Amino acid sequence: MKRILLVVLAALLALSCVACGTKDKEEDINKKSEGVMTYAEYEAAALESAVTIEAYIQAKQSWWDGKGTFYTQDGDGAYFLYELPCTEEEYAKLAIGTKIKVSGTKTAWAGEVEIIDATWEILEGNYIAEAKDVTALLGTEDLIKSQNMFVSFKGMTVEASKDASGADVPYLYKWDGSGQDGDDLYFNVSLNGQTYTFTVESYLCSKDTAVYQAVKNLKVGDKIDLEGFLYWYEGVNPHITEVTPAA
Amino acid sequence: MIRRILSLLLVTLLCLPALTGCHGARRMDAFEIPAEFDTSREHVITFWAKSDTNIKQTNIYKKAIEDFQALYPNIKVELKIYTDYSRIYNDVITNIPTQTTPNVCITYPDHIATYITGDNTVVPLDALFADGKYGLGGSELRYDGPDADEIIPKFLEECAIGEQHYAMPYMRSTEACYVNKTYVEALGYTLPEVLTWDFIFEVSEAAMATDEEGNFKVNGQSVMIPFIYKSTDNMMIQMLRQKNAGYSTPDGDILIFNDTTEELLREIAVHAETKAFSTFKISSYPANFLNKGQCIFAIDSTAGATWMGTDAPLSDIGEDDLVPFETVVKMVPQFDPQAPQMISQGPSVCIFNKSDPQEVLASWLFAQYLLTNEVQIAYSQTEGYVPVTSKAQASEVYRDYLSRAGEDNDLYYRVKMDATQLLLANTENTFVTPVFNGSASLRNAAGQMIENVTKSIRRKETVDDAYFEEMYRSISSLYHLDQQSMSTERADLGKLPLMSQVLIGVLATTWVLIGVYVLTGALKKRKK
Numbered sequence: 001m002k003r004i005l006l007v008v009l010a011a012l013l014a015l016s017c018v019a020c021g022t023k024d025k026e027e028d029i030n031k032k033s034e035g036v037m038t039y040a041e042y043e044a045a046a047l048e049s050a051v052t053i054e055a056y057i058q059a060k061q062s063w064w065d066g067k068g069t070f071y072t073q074d075g076d077g078a079y080f081l082y083e084l085p086c087t088e089e090e091y092a093k094l095a096i097g098t099k100i101k102v103s104g105t106k107t108a109w110a111g112e113v114e115i116i117d118a119t120w121e122i123l124e125g126n127y128i129a130e131a132k133d134v135t136a137l138l139g140t141e142d143l144i145k146s147q148n149m150f151v152s153f154k155g156m157t158v159e160a161s162k163d164a165s166g167a168d169v170p171y172l173y174k175w176d177g178s179g180q181d182g183d184d185l186y187f188n189v190s191l192n193g194q195t196y197t198f199t200v201e202s203y204l205c206s207k208d209t210a211v212y213q214a215v216k217n218l219k220v221g222d223k224i225d226l227e228g229f230l231y232w233y234e235g236v237n238p239h240i241t242e243v244t245p246a247a
Numbered sequence: 248m249i250r251r252i253l254s255l256l257l258v259t260l261l262c263l264p265a266l267t268g269c270h271g272a273r274r275m276d277a278f279e280i281p282a283e284f285d286t287s288r289e290h291v292i293t294f295w296a297k298s299d300t301n302i303k304q305t306n307i308y309k310k311a312i313e314d315f316q317a318l319y320p321n322i323k324v325e326l327k328i329y330t331d332y333s334r335i336y337n338d339v340i341t342n343i344p345t346q347t348t349p350n351v352c353i354t355y356p357d358h359i360a361t362y363i364t365g366d367n368t369v370v371p372l373d374a375l376f377a378d379g380k381y382g383l384g385g386s387e388l389r390y391d392g393p394d395a396d397e398i399i400p401k402f403l404e405e406c407a408i409g410e411q412h413y414a415m416p417y418m419r420s421t422e423a424c425y426v427n428k429t430y431v432e433a434l435g436y437t438l439p440e441v442l443t444w445d446f447i448f449e450v451s452e453a454a455m456a457t458d459e460e461g462n463f464k465v466n467g468q469s470v471m472i473p474f475i476y477k478s479t480d481n482m483m484i485q486m487l488r489q490k491n492a493g494y495s496t497p498d499g500d501i502l503i504f505n506d507t508t509e510e511l512l513r514e515i516a517v518h519a520e521t522k523a524f525s526t527f528k529i530s531s532y533p534a535n536f537l538n539k540g541q542c543i544f545a546i547d548s549t550a551g552a553t554w555m556g557t558d559a560p561l562s563d564i565g566e567d568d569l570v571p572f573e574t575v576v577k578m579v580p581q582f583d584p585q586a587p588q589m590i591s592q593g594p595s596v597c598i599f600n601k602s603d604p605q606e607v608l609a610s611w612l613f614a615q616y617l618l619t620n621e622v623q624i625a626y627s628q629t630e631g632y633v634p635v636t637s638k639a640q641a642s643e644v645y646r647d648y649l650s651r652a653g654e655d656n657d658l659y660y661r662v663k664m665d666a667t668q669l670l671l672a673n674t675e676n677t678f679v680t681p682v683f684n685g686s687a688s689l690r691n692a693a694g695q696m697i698e699n700v701t702k703s704i705r706r707k708e709t710v711d712d713a714y715f716e717e718m719y720r721s722i723s724s725l726y727h728l729d730q731q732s733m734s735t736e737r738a739d740l741g742k743l744p745l746m747s748q749v750l751i752g753v754l755a756t757t758w759v760l761i762g763v764y765v766l767t768g769a770l771k772k773r774k775k
Contacts, residue, residue: 180328
C-alpha cells in the first residue's frame with residue numbers, strides 16, 4: 001500500500017513539474033501570425049495606410065456609442081486603438097491582457113498616432129506589460145518612440161497650477177480649471193527644471209479610482225512616482241494611472 | 248361550465264391591460280401653470296449646461312445661480328457642466344424613461360425633437376411666455392427680464408417645433424472663416440470682401456507648393472493644411488443651402504442624396520487628394536494649425552474665436568509653436584456673394600416636465616433668468632456669441648463693449664469681437680435646418696459624407712459612381728434615414744404583422760362570445 005502511495009505521489013510530483021514547466025514557458029509576445037506586421041513594420045507604415053497588427057490590451061479607455069478605445073502593446077511597441085467598433089458586451093470581454101488582431105488604418109490626430117476604422121478578433125494569448133521607465137527620456141526627441149506605451153516616471157516634483165483666481169493649486173479640473181469633480185484632472189510635475197503637464201483622463205480613470213483620489217490629495221512640492229500611458233496631444237500628455245510617493 | 252369559462256376569460260381580458268400597461272414608461276400629465284408660485288417650499292432644480300471648456304463660462308453660470316438664489320431663496324439650482332452637446336443629449340435620452348431628466352437643460356432644437364416623442368416630456372413654453380405674473384416681463388418676477396417682443400424673433404422662431412415653442416434661445420453664434428491674411432497675400436492673392444468656395448480652393452492649392460527639401464514654400468514648414476473645416480455637418484448643410492439644393496423637408500422627408508451633394512463631394516475629393524483640405528475629425532483643431540502657421544483658412548464657430556490667431560487668449564499649443572500673422576475674420580465661403588447664407592447655431596434652453604407643477608414653475612423662473620441682461624451680456628463676451636435679446640443688444644453696457652474692440656487680448660480680443668460683429672451684421676442672412684424626430688441624425692449624416700470621401704481619398708480608394716451609391720446606402724442605414732419614423736407625421740405603416748392580426752382576431756371573437764352569452768342569458772330570463 002505504501003509503495004503504491006509512493007508511486008502515485010511521485011507521479012503527481014512529476015506531473016506538477018511538467019505543468020509548471022508549461023506555465024513558465026513564456027509566450028512569444030512578438031510572434032506574429034501570417035500577414036501581420038511587426039511593430040517595426042507598423043512604425044514604418046505611412047499615415048493613412050492599411051495596417052494589421054497583433055497586440056495585447058493594456059488599458060480600456062472608454063466605450064461610447066458602439067465604439068471602444070484601447071491602449072494595446074506587444075513586446076516592441078504600443079498601438080492606440082481609437083473607436084474600435086464593438087458592442088458593450090464585447091467591450092466587457094476585451095479584458096486587460098487579451099490578445100487581439102486588428103486591421104485598420106494608421107493615422108495621426110494632433111500628434112497621436114492611432115489605428116482607426118478597424119476590425120478585430122480575439123486570439124489566444126495573454127500579456128500585461130511592465131511599465132517602461134522613461135524618466136530619462138523626458139524632454140528628449142526619443143520620448144515619442146515610446147508613444148502610447150505603459151510607462152513610468154520616477155522622482156517628479158508636483159508644481160503649482162494657477163486656478164481661475166490666479167491662486168497656486170496642485171491640480172485643476174480640466175485644463176483651465178473650468179471643470180468639476182469627475183472631469184479630467186490636470187497637474188504639473190517637474191524634473192531638472194522642466195515642467196510637464198500630466199492628466200488623469202476621467203474616462204480611463206474615473207473619480208472613484210485610486211489615482212484620481214491620489215492626485216486630489218497631492219500638494220505642491222510633493223515628490224512622486226507615476227505610471228500611465230504615453231498619450232500625445234500637441235506634445236506629450238501622459239494619461240496617468242498610478243501615483244505613489246517617490247521611492 | 249360555459250359560464251365559468253366565459254367568466255375566467257372575461258377576468259383575464261380585464262387584467263390584461265393592467266399587466267401590459269406596467270411595461271411602458273409612466274405617463275406624465277401635461278404641465279399647468281400654478282396660480283401662485285409657492286415660496287413656502289424649497290425647490291431643488293438641476294441645470295445641465297454646456298461650457299466650451301472655458302472657465303469664464305462656468306463662472307458665469309455659477310454667478311447666475313448665486314444671484315438667482317439670492318432673489319429666490321427657496322430655489323436651489325444644482326449645476327452640471329458638459330463640454331459636449333451630444334453627451335447632454337445621450338444623458339437626457341437615458342433619463343427620460345426613469346423620469347430623472349434635468350429640470351433645465353441647455354440643448355439644441357434638433358435634440359428636443361427627439362425628447363418630445365415621449366408624453367409631455369418637455370414643457371411647451373408658449374403659455375409660460377404669455378403668463379401675466381410669471382411670463383416674459385411678468386408682474387411677479389423678481390428680476391428685470393426681457394418682454395416677449397424683446398427676444399430676437401429670428402432666434403425665437405428657431406425654437407419652435409410645429410406650432411409650439413419648446414425652448415428659448417440662450418446664445419447665438421454662426422460659423423466664421425478665420426484667415427491667415429499674411430499668407431494669402433504672400434501667395435499673391437487679395438482677400439475679397441466675401442470669400443467664395445472657388446477662391447478658398449484656389450488659394451489652398453497654391454499653398455501646397457513645396458521647395459526642394461519638401462517644405463511648403465508659404466510657411467517653410469513640413470506641415471501645411473491650407474483649408475480645415477471644424478464641423479463638416481455645417482459645411483455640407485451650408486453648401487447645399489447656398490446651392491438651393493435638397494436637404495430635407497420640414498416634415499422629415501430626406502432629400503440629401505441628390506446630384507448636387509455628389510457634385511460637391513466630388514469637388515471636395517479633388518482637394519482632399521492634394522491634402523489642401525482636411526477636417527477636424529481627420530486632422531485636429533483648425534485653431535492649432537492656424538496658430539502654428541500650418542493653415543490659412545480655418546472654419547469654426549464664432550464661439551471658438553478666442554482660440555484663433557497669434558494673440559488668442561486661449562491656446563492648446565506651446566508658445567514656441569506660435570507663428571505671427573494677421574488674422575482676418577470673414578463669413579463662411581459662399582457660392583453667391585450677393586446673397587450670403589450662413590448657419591445659425593448656439594445653445595437654447597428647455598424645461599423638462601415634472602409631476603410637481605411648482606417645481607416646473609421654479610425651473611421656468613430660472614430659465615428665464617438666463618435671459619436677463621446680466622447673464623446675456625456676460626456670457627456673450629466669453630466668445631463670439633451674440634445675446635439673444637434686443638434688450639441686451641441695445642443696452643449701453645453692450646454697446647460700450649462692442650466699441651472697444653482690440654483694447655486688449657482678453658475681454659476685448661479683436662478677433663472674437665469681429666466674429667461677434669459678423670453675426671450681428673448678418674442675423675438676417677442666417678438659417679436653420681428643419682427640426683423633426685431624426686433631424687439630429689440627418690445632420691450627422693451630412694457631415695459624415697464629407698468625412699468619408701476625404702478619408703477614402705487620403706487612403707487612395709476609388710471614389711466613383713459605385714462608391715457614392717454604396718456610401719449613400721450605408722449612411723442611410725447607419726443613421727436610420729431609411730426609416731419611416733424620421734418624421735413627426737403619422738406614417739402609413741403598412742399591413743399589420745400576422746401575429747397581431749391573430750391576436751386582434753382572438754380578442755374580437757372573445758367579445759363576440761361575451762355578447763352572445765349576455766344576449767342568451769337575457770333571452771332565457773325573458774322566456775322564464
